[in-house]
Every structure is written in structure tokens, then in C-alpha cells.
Amino acid sequence: MDWFVINLLNGVSYGMILFLIASGMSIVLGAMGTMNLAHGAIYMVGAYVGWTVAVKWGATFGVGLLAGGLSAGLVGLAIERGLLRRLYKQPNEQVLLTFGFVYILTNLCLWIWSGWPRMPFTAEFLKGSFEILGRAYPKARVAVILIGLILGVGLWWLQDRTRMGAIVRAGMDDKETTMGLGINLERAFAVIFFIASFIAGVAGVIGAQLLGVRTSLGLEVLLLALIVIIVGGVGSIQGALLGGILIGVIDSFGRAVFPQLAMFTMYFTMLVVLIVRPAGLLGRKV
Amino acid sequence: MEIERRQPEQGRLLGAVPYVGAALILAIIPFFLSTYGEGLMTRFLIFALFAMSYNVVFGYAGLLSLGHAAFFGAGGYTVALLKLHYNVELFWISAPLGVLVATFTAALFGIIALRASGIYFLLVTFALGQMLYSLTWNVKWFNSPGMQGITGILLPDLAIPGFTLDTTSFYYVVLFFFGISFLLLYRLVRSPYGRALVGIREDESRMEAVGYDTWLHKYTAFVISGAFAGIAGVLFTYYNFFVSPNHFGIMTSFLPMVMAIMGGLGTLLGPVLGAGVFIFVENFSSIYFRARWPLVLGGLFVLTIIFAREGLGVYLWRLWARASHRHERIKS
Numbered sequence: 001m002d003w004f005v006i007n008l009l010n011g012v013s014y015g016m017i018l019f020l021i022a023s024g025m026s027i028v029l030g031a032m033g034t035m036n037l038a039h040g041a042i043y044m045v046g047a048y049v050g051w052t053v054a055v056k057w058g059a060t061f062g063v064g065l066l067a068g069g070l071s072a073g074l075v076g077l078a079i080e081r082g083l084l085r086r087l088y089k090q091p092n093e094q095v096l097l098t099f100g101f102v103y104i105l106t107n108l109c110l111w112i113w114s115g116w117p118r119m120p121f122t123a124e125f126l127k128g129s130f131e132i133l134g135r136a137y138p139k140a141r142v143a144v145i146l147i148g149l150i151l152g153v154g155l156w157w158l159q160d161r162t163r164m165g166a167i168v169r170a171g172m173d174d175k176e177t178t179m180g181l182g183i184n185l186e187r188a189f190a191v192i193f194f195i196a197s198f199i200a201g202v203a204g205v206i207g208a209q210l211l212g213v214r215t216s217l218g219l220e221v222l223l224l225a226l227i228v229i230i231v232g233g234v235g236s237i238q239g240a241l242l243g244g245i246l247i248g249v250i251d252s253f254g255r256a257v258f259p260q261l262a263m264f265t266m267y268f269t270m271l272v273v274l275i276v277r278p279a280g281l282l283g284r285k286v
Numbered sequence: 287m288e289i290e291r292r293q294p295e296q297g298r299l300l301g302a303v304p305y306v307g308a309a310l311i312l313a314i315i316p317f318f319l320s321t322y323g324e325g326l327m328t329r330f331l332i333f334a335l336f337a338m339s340y341n342v343v344f345g346y347a348g349l350l351s352l353g354h355a356a357f358f359g360a361g362g363y364t365v366a367l368l369k370l371h372y373n374v375e376l377f378w379i380s381a382p383l384g385v386l387v388a389t390f391t392a393a394l395f396g397i398i399a400l401r402a403s404g405i406y407f408l409l410v411t412f413a414l415g416q417m418l419y420s421l422t423w424n425v426k427w428f429n430s431p432g433m434q435g436i437t438g439i440l441l442p443d444l445a446i447p448g449f450t451l452d453t454t455s456f457y458y459v460v461l462f463f464f465g466i467s468f469l470l471l472y473r474l475v476r477s478p479y480g481r482a483l484v485g486i487r488e489d490e491s492r493m494e495a496v497g498y499d500t501w502l503h504k505y506t507a508f509v510i511s512g513a514f515a516g517i518a519g520v521l522f523t524y525y526n527f528f529v530s531p532n533h534f535g536i537m538t539s540f541l542p543m544v545m546a547i548m549g550g551l552g553t554l555l556g557p558v559l560g561a562g563v564f565i566f567v568e569n570f571s572s573i574y575f576r577a578r579w580p581l582v583l584g585g586l587f588v589l590t591i592i593f594a595r596e597g598l599g600v601y602l603w604r605l606w607a608r609a610s611h612r613h614e615r616i617k618s
Binding site for chain 1: 344350398401402405406408409410412413414416417419420421423424536537540543544547548551577578580581583584585586587588590591592595
């Protein structure tokens, strides 16, 4: 029983990070039709800046979180305003451009922070553990679940309860009409892209205790985001949350039950979902 | 948008001149190169073939696939597994089987992937490629004992008495297959079938209304594309002496995509040019800029998007057309 609970908690906390990674990419893909392959690299920038501020400079974890989020958000905003905004509805060019930024951001991180991987880190007050069912369970993992839930509710509120969210949803359904109504979609897109990158950066700092901080993150995180988006469906916070937690839990139990088949359970789940529901569990109709 | 122009009958011979010239250069270039340069040229031709195969499914049929490595890897792994488990080195067995397995993989994946369209097609092809990646990563049968990947692959045995392949003659083997593939693809994209693919890319519902079986066209394009990727994968395994799960990985799928986009999608020579630029810039920037080479390559992608959005090939072609046009005007 406690074996089950521990693995479930592990899975959910991992899933929360997956959710944070994928939510931004999914919304950008759904709302703007932009395939941002640099999303994982933006996550990595957040992770490195968070490490520098929180560990190297010794600021509090909260400041590191904010710094990671803001730096990632600004990098994302710069890419969107500088280049991507000229490429709406041109998926080929978007792919080439954002893939170029995978190379560029990865190498810049290598340049600035050099290649050695950083130890996983977390907030001072989150070190140590709780007692759950007679077993020690790290506080930091529980905190990840809570932070994920808070951010998730916040994002859902932004999506379903605010004017900005309404504009985004309207833009997804019918871009021309939305613009015809005098709504400034360009600005909305810039804001979405900033928020998506910001969340990725925050995820980078929170996720550092699980995924570490290293230069291979750019591609690894992109892979994870794609998997979650496939399972959950493109374009909604709920989809990313469901997909993230499902993949997190399945991966956690997969590793516990078939340790020799790393990753395989994840990909297998993805394939089953694709065959049964090609648009993902909570995806919009293809 | 269709790039190439229909040429008048008399211009046709003239139009073949650049192709013949390029073929001649490729045929004699090993005499002027070191072993290293020769290897680089071999690598270029293999990836040019890979990018050309991707161009069929993406450039012509308009299907954005992120799992093309599956067929490249399937071809390569077949050759490697035959060597590892059955000690087969004979080219005439390994290579056809490799291409066959790649084609079969594409035939199977195509059925699954073509249930989706647009961005979902991309996600499905990605998922299928990753499945093979994790399969080869996890299952021992796909690996040499005690490691990830298969080593010990040698240049193939052509079974010609008194003749063993060295790197130079292997370059010609690659060049031969590259040339054959180029001619076949040339015929393909200029056939009514190739035109129909472009029509589907531009407006699928209209093509359907006119009476084309668009699913079948897309499916066959996917399979043909997989077969040619398989040829590239087979050749690359011989070239590289080693296969690893990364042959199925997302990075391998990105390569032909990036090469084709950079050179010019939906043109025959574009992907070849893109592969050349990619391979040579990667190589020389890693010599001159050491660890900074990804910055050079990534920067090149960004610059291509800013200055030559339809691809370097199309950009150069336009430049050439403008220059020759101006020249004619001056003469008259």
C-alpha cells in the first residue's frame, strides 16, 4: 500500500513538472499555431539562471524562481517579437527558426555556464522530509505538487475567466473574425508567448531538483513536452495537466515495475492514445 | 508555389548542362581530396539523399513529418543486425533487405500516421520514431553485448573477385546510389503523380473533388520517401561503422527537415544544397570555431529565415535569373 502511495506521489510530482513544461508549448501551438521547438531550450535558460541566483549567489529560492521565470520569459519574448511574429502560418519557417534557437541557446548556455552538470537544488526550507505512512518523503516533492496546482489553477483562470483568455480562445477558432472585431491579436500573441516562456523558466527552476541542470536539457525537455501534448491534446491547460500527470504516474510505476524498460512505458502510452484518440485525450477536433 | 519553370524545347539540352557539370565534378573530385575530404563528400551525398527523400513527403506532398529517422534507422539497423547476429557482410543481401525493412516500416507507420493531419501528423510521426528509439535502447537483441548500439560493421563485401572496397571506391558506390535516386526522384516529381502531390499540398479538398484518391497519393509518397531514406540509412551505416539508438532519435529526424527547408522545399536540388551547406558549415565551423560551431549553424538557420525565406536554393536561383535577365537586356 505505501509502495503504491509513494510511487503515486512521485508520479504526480513529476507529472506536475511535465505539466508546467508542456502547458506553455501547448497553448502557443493551439493559439498561435506556432511550433516552438526552442521551448525546451527556454526551459533550460530558466534552470541555469535560477541556479545562478539561488545557489551561486545564495539568494532565496523564491528570488531564483522569479529570476528563472523572467529571464526565460524575456528570451521567449525577444524571439517572438524579433522574428517569430513575421512567420505566422508558416510552419516550415517556424520549425527552422526555432530549431536554430535550440542550437544557439544550448551553445550560449554552454559558453556562459560551461559543461559540467549542476547538482539538483531546491529551497532551503524544502530540504528534509515529511512522514507519510511511516516513510520519509521529501518535502520538496510535495512542494512541487502544490506549486504545480497553484500555477495550474492560475493558468486555467487566465484561459477561461479573463478577457485575455477569451481573446486567445476566439483567435484559435477564427482568427480573421477576431481581428475584424478590432482585437489586437498581435499583442495577445506576444503576451501568450511571454507567459508560456515564463512558465517554462519557472518549471526549469522547480524541475531542477528532479531533472537537474545541464546542457542536454533543451532537447530532453522538448521531447517530454511533445509527449505530454500528444497524450493530453493541443491547446488547453486541462489537456496539458491531464497528459502531464498521466505520463508522470505511468512513468513512475513503469520504472518501479519494469526498471529495465526506461522510457518505454511513456512512449507506449503515447502510441496507444494516438491510435485510440489521435487528437489526444482532451484535444480539440483535428 | 511551383518554383521550376517549364523550358522551351530547345532550352532543354542547355538546361541539362548544370546537372552534367555537377555529375562530372562529383565523379572526379576524389582525385583532388584527402581521405578526410573524401569522407566528408561521402557524408554529404548520404545526407543529401536523406534530405531528398524527406522532400518527397514534406516538400511535395506537404506532410510535415518528424519521424523520418525511423526509416533511416530501420535501413541502418537491418544491415547492422545482419552483421551482428548472422555475420552477413554481403552487400547484395544486406542492402536490399535494409531498404525493404525501411519500406515496410514506412508502409506500416503511414497507415497509422495518415489518420491524422497537420500538426497532429507531426506529433504521430514523432511518436512512432521515438517508439523505435526506445525499443532499440531497451531490447538487448538490438545492441552489441554490453553497449548501446552495434559496432563492428565494415565496408560491405560486393562479392567481386579480387576487389575489396576502400573509402574511395565506397564514395563511388554512394555516388552511384545517389545518382540513381536523383534520377528516379526527378522522374517522380515531374510525373503526373508528382504534380498531383503538389496539388494535394496546395489544396487537398479540391484535388479530392476532382477525383483524386488523395489518401493513396499521400500514403504512397510516404512509403516511397521511407524507401529512399532507407537507402540513405544503409549507406550511412557502412560509412559510420556503427549504429546507435540515436539513428532513430529526434535529432536524426530534424536533420533532413532542416536541410530541406534551408535549401528550398519542393525543389529537387534544394535539399541537396541544404545538405551541402549543413554538412560543410558544421564541419568547417567545428574546425575554425571549435566549441562555438552550434552558434554558427543556428545563426545560419536564423539568417536563412530572415534573408532567404524560401530556401537558399530558391534564393540563388532567383539571383541567377535576375543576373542573366539583366545580361540579356544589356545585350539587346
